[in-house]
Amino acid sequence: MASEASIEPVSSKTAEATDWDRLIEDVIVRSTRESERKQDRSRRTEKQILNAALRVFGRDGISRARIADIAAEAGISTSTLYEYYASKEDLAYEIPMTHLSEFFASFRDATTAEMTAREKMLVYLTMSADYAREHSEWARLLYLEIWPSVFVGETGLQANIDDFTRIIRHLVEQGMEEGWIRRDTNKYETAALIVGSVNQTIITWLLYRKPKNLTKAGVEMAERIIRMLELEAAQT
Amino acid sequence: MASEASIEPVSSKTAEATDWDRLIEDVIVRSTRESERKQDRSRRTEKQILNAALRVFGRDGISRARIADIAAEAGISTSTLYEYYASKEDLAYEIPMTHLSEFFASFRDATTAEMTAREKMLVYLTMSADYAREHSEWARLLYLEIWPSVFVGETGLQANIDDFTRIIRHLVEQGMEEGWIRRDTNKYETAALIVGSVNQTIITWLLYRKPKNLTKAGVEMAERIIRMLELEAAQT
DNA sequence: GACTTTTTCCGAATATTTTTCGATTTTATT
């Protein structure tokens, strides 16, 4: 029994690590869009459009932003923009991808196979808040306009946003195995609690710039939630 | 000392109750808009517009919805609609009010002065989820389009949405006095944790109709958060 | 009840913004 116990966790840990790596790689692949443009000039234009759109959408919001402004900001004609994106909506929904893959990649780089799910969770939540602070225009667009939008479901973006919470759910499952999250709780509920709390902090900051230090607030919120989950798990 | 102790809580409880009543009444007054129209016919038209707008915005989202469709649905001409609301945006931002005041009022009616803050908190969170389920078109508009919008700040709606979280913060403060919320925690952080968790549950339901039973999920989430806060407070 | 004033409503015109189209220019290929 003792020998079994000493072997079981190891093999399961290996399996988990593989699962985990596969999940992260999948997520990164799904969120990475390589350009289908043939000419360099065109790929440059593509980037100019995305940059301009990020600025204009971030400033005016999707609804108020005008295609003509974005085109002007990108230094091209309005009709050229339509050569790249079929509509304003399409363009808006393309933007979150650009940074999401970068975020997922830097999260992968910030974690190692030796880390526990608890440690990974803390890093993930902390990085989410910090990334929003660093890329506030992008975050504004994602958290305040796109994430909650009714129509995300009609775009390829849906999967990428789902991936964000899928990672949390996976960590919740591992947290149950590690024993710091109660096994008899609903993992979707737990994930909602974690994601909701951190997102609320980010959204409040985006809207009111309060609390002043989002990085600090993100860390504190993340630590507090994890601590509370541990206390819950310690209950008999 | 014993007599003081028996008096102190009572007087403080009375003061709290008054504060609380004043807060709730303020909130209800702020969220109630009485029509400035002179004729009955006009007040009827006003309601028809709001109902039509709720349906169309709920179905198509603010950005895709067309004023002409709303006017047709309300059985009036497009130009008449402009007699009532200056722009599409103005109309969209007016809708949440209509139900918010009703929600606040039914919350007031569901609570009594004898209830503890803990009980009130549970009722408030539970009712929030349940109200969203009952008025899903309205909730879609509020939670998915308006609440997170960058531009709410420019409208009178801001105050009403803030009131929603103000009530939570007030209950958090009372919860600290009652002793089931740690006094050495940040009340804004605690409020964000509570509001974020419940909202995330509501938003997920609005987008995916999961979990199936929002009422049940709302109650469970509310009870769980409160229980977790109690455990946190019980820690030395 | 006829007259006047106010309020409400609508059709037609205007303004703004998105989207399409055909022609032109630039780049890659042979």
Add this chain to the structure above:
DNA sequence: AATAAAATCGAAAAATATTCGGAAAAAGTC
């Protein structure tokens, strides 16, 4: 250099939001 493919643009069309002047309906006055 000739040809094909890709990318760009200006001008026109389509879709939508918004304004305006006057007609219809209701309310007030004598």
